[in-house]
Amino acid sequence: MKVAVLGASGFVGSYVLQILRRSQVESVGTFFQHSGAGLVRLDCGDYGAMESFVREGKYDSIIVLASQPNVEWCESHPDESYARNTLPISHLAKILTKVNSSGNPNVIFVSSDYVFDGFNGPYTEEDRPNPLSVYGRHKLEAEKITLALEGTVVRITVVYGLEKNQKNFAERLIREAKQKRKVMVPVDQIGSPTYVEDVARALAEVAARQLRGIYHVAGPDCISRYELALRIAEVMQLDPAYIVPVQTAELGQKAKRPLRAGMLSGKFESTVGWKLQGIEQGLSKMQEQISKTQSAGFGIKVTGLTSE
Ligand SMILES: NC(=O)c1ccc[n+]([C@@H]2O[C@H](COP(=O)([O-])OP(=O)(O)OC[C@H]3O[C@@H](n4cnc5c(N)ncnc54)[C@H](OP(=O)(O)O)[C@@H]3O)[C@@H](O)[C@H]2O)c1
Incomplete structure (x- = not known):
């Protein structure tokens, strides 16, 4: 099996x-603006570059995480x-339609619960999307193209863990609270x-099993x-006084958020035979990783961008 990871x-x-x-799977990872060891540069907005990448790579699966989240x-x-x-995704669809061979790679598009309106989550794969934001609409459009290709849509949400750029919700909260700034x-x-x-692990498994259709991959809480x-404050021993509860409306954000969102992963879990971890377990693993990183003395780069 050979897998391409766009947005590695x-x-x-x-x-x-x-x-x-x-897992010894032959794999190629790409970057766009932030290079990394062993990654190749690919601008997914450049049709010609994508076409050469796909034709030359002869991949079994292409996992598309390249995005502006x-x-x-x-x-x-x-x-x-x-x-x-x-x-x-639209470029990939054109390229694969042109190549049009039985050896085409499976396209695995990574989407989000922002395709839902958040009136009655948590959502299953059967629920009807109704995005509230530009981001959600563009993700949904890409989902439709993927499904028309008979590819795979994997929706994920509120992902947390150790991250070099410290931009996921847990990392940002830890950074702000450690610097004694209110959040x-x-x-x-x-969610x-x-x-x-x-x-x-779920995405690697989707590729290995060549699963098709829509799958929700989300924690149980x-x-x-x-x-x-x-x-997070409890596990990471942060002062909860820096965490200020507010209503979403008070944040004055431009994009509407799905409020009662979140997803159910029963379909995925029964297909693969394992369950996603709850936050107690996940946060303790994250905490262990932070301790290891700190004791190894690694520097951490901080960026200003905030994603989902
Ligand atoms: N993190 C979450 O909680 C969450 C929740 C729901 C859905 N998702 C989805 O999961 C995927 C990954 O999220 P993430 O948090 O890992 O995002 P991320 O850290 O912002 O990574 C985005 C990736 O996309 C690449 N990229 C951006 N524009 C590109 C372009 N024109 N051509 C090629 N590559 C490009 C970036 O490359 P450079 O950095 O090298 O420029 C980076 O590797 C996204 O599709 C996102 O919508 C994430």
Whole structure:
């Protein structure tokens, strides 16, 4: 099996590539603006570059994590959001239709619960999407193209874990609280936090089993961001006084959030025969990794971008 991971320089992609390599799966990871050891550069917005990459690589599966997941940025940059969130899949579809052989790779598109409106989550694969934001609409458009190709859509949500750029929710909260800065956290956004290593394992498994259709991959706890923040503070021994509960409306964000979101992973779990970890287990693993990283004295790069 040969797998391409588009967006392997990102948070989730770097874990996916790691797990594939550990399992001795032949794999190629790509970056766009942030290079990394062993990664090749690919701009998924560049049709010609994508075509050469796909034709020359002869992949069995292409996992597409290349994206701009900063929901606020996407809301005020809709054209760029389309270029980063939909165009990569639309290019792939054209390339594969042109090649049109039985040896075509399976396209695994990584999507989000932001395709739902958040009126009655947690959602199953059977529920009807109704995105509220530009980002959600562009993800849904890419999903439809993927399904028309008979590919795979894997929806993930609120992924947490150790991240070099410290931009996932847990990492940002830890960073701010350690620097004694208050963080406003919504009490009315409900979701299913998911440990990054589980997401990576799930994507590797989807590729290995050549699963098709839609799969939800989300942790079993359905809780508010505020409750999640308190659990993070407890495990990471942070002062909870820095966590300020607010309503989403008070944050003055441009993009509408699905409030009662989150997803159910029963279909995925019964297909693969293992369960995703809850936040107690996931956070303790994250905490162990942070301790190891600190004792090894690794520096951590901080960026200003915030994603989902
Ligand atoms: N993290 C979450 O909680 C979460 C939740 C739901 C869904 N998702 C989805 O999961 C996927 C991965 O998320 P993430 O958190 O890992 O995002 P991330 O850390 O921001 O990574 C995004 C990746 O996309 C690459 N990329 C961006 N524009 C590109 C382009 N034009 N051509 C090629 N590559 C490009 C980036 O490369 P460079 O950095 O090298 O530029 C990076 O490797 C995304 O599709 C996101 O929508 C994530």
